[in-house]
Amino acid sequence: xxxxxxxxxxxxxxxxxxxxxxxxxxxxxxxxxxxxxxxxxxxxxxxxxxxxxxxxxxxxxxxxxxxxxxxxxxxxxxxxxxxxxxxxxxxxxxxxxxxxxxxxxxxxxxxxxxxxxxxxxxxxxxxxxxxxxxxxxxxxxxxxxxxxxxxxxxxxxxxxxxxxxxxxxxxxxxxxxxxxxxxxxxxxxxxxxxxxxxxxxxxxxxxxxx
Numbered sequence: 001x002x003x004x005x006x007x008x009x010x011x012x013x014x015x016x017x018x019x020x021x022x023x024x025x026x027x028x029x030x031x032x033x034x035x036x037x038x039x040x041x042x043x044x045x046x047x048x049x050x051x052x053x054x055x056x057x058x059x060x061x062x063x064x065x066x067x068x069x070x071x072x073x074x075x076x077x078x079x080x081x082x083x084x085x086x087x088x089x090x091x092x093x094x095x096x097x098x099x100x101x102x103x104x105x106x107x108x109x110x111x112x113x114x115x116x117x118x119x120x121x122x123x124x125x126x127x128x129x130x131x132x133x134x135x136x137x138x139x140x141x142x143x144x145x146x147x148x149x150x151x152x153x154x155x156x157x158x159x160x161x162x163x164x165x166x167x168x169x170x171x172x173x174x175x176x177x178x179x180x181x182x183x184x185x186x187x188x189x190x191x192x193x194x195x196x197x198x199x200x201x202x203x204x205x206x207x208x209x210x
Contacts, residue, residue: 013149013153013154013156014145014149014150014153015144015145015149016040016139016140016141016144016145016149017144019040019139019149019153019156019160020033020036020040022157023036023039023040023157023164024036026157026161027161027164027168027173031164035164035167036160036164038163039161039163039164039167040156040160041138041139042159042160042163043155043156043158043159043160043162043163044136044138044139044148044156044159046159047136047148047156047159047185048076048135048136050185051136051148051185051188051189052133052192053188053189053191053192054195054196055147055148055151055192056076056134056136057079057131057133057134058134059129059130060072060129060130061127061128061129061130062081062083062127062128062129062130063125063127063128064083064106064118064122064126064127064128065122065124065125065126066122067117067118067119067121067122068112068115068116068117068118069115070114071111071114071115071116072130072132072134074134074135075132075133075134075135076132076133076134076135077133078091078109078111078130078131078132078133079131079132079133080129080130080131081109081116081128081130082128082129083105083106083126083127083128084126084127084128087105087107089106089107089108089109089118090107090108090109091108091109091110092108092109092110092119093110094111094112094117096110096119097109097110097112097119098117100119100120100121101121102119102120102121103120103121103122103123104120104121104122104123105120105126106118106119106120106121106122106126107119107120116130136148139156152188154184155181155184155185155188158177158180158184159181161173161177161180161181162174162177162178162181165177
């Protein structure tokens with residue numbers, strides 16, 4: 001049975017310096033700061049690829065006045081876009097959106113070359129809302145915390161321990177911490193689904209039918 005240690009009340013785990021100290025303490029080994037930075041970075045990259053959690057979602061105002069609009073700097077994926085009187089935009093093929101020369105209030109979008117493209121081309125300024133998944137901000141000395149470390153420090157801890165165990169070539173520890181890391185990631189995803197669904201089963205709904 002895998003036992004994951006709760007770190008909710010542990011201040012040390014929730015800072016970059018404390019995380020590094022905890023990694024060394026758990027493995028009873030002194031690592032160079034650069035190596036510790038690498039362990040944390042590699043764990044961070046894995047979480048970036050696999051975590052579709054509700055905590056990633058943020059909302060920002062959107063002003064659409066041209067065919068293209070820059071994406072937020074921390075953008076990872078679109079969840080929802082509305083413009084005008086709350087009209088939801090549909091995702092369309094990039095070629096269709098890019099080649100459409102009609103004008104009007106946008107009803108479709110595509111992501112092309114790190115930009116949002118709209119179709120039809122806006123005929124005026126249309127205000128709206130973009131709900132998107134944000135990237136995991138990298139932990140650095142100048143930015144020693146982020147939303148993952150704040151809410152799920154054990155994910156960083158066990159993920160970094162996997163990398164540190166690989167570095168010291170300890171296969172037993174790699175397997176142990178890999179199991180713990182994946183357990184935490186799974187719990188984060190399950191928690192996210194409960195949050196999104198409010199604990200209730202989904203029911204079929206007729207939308208737009210009078």
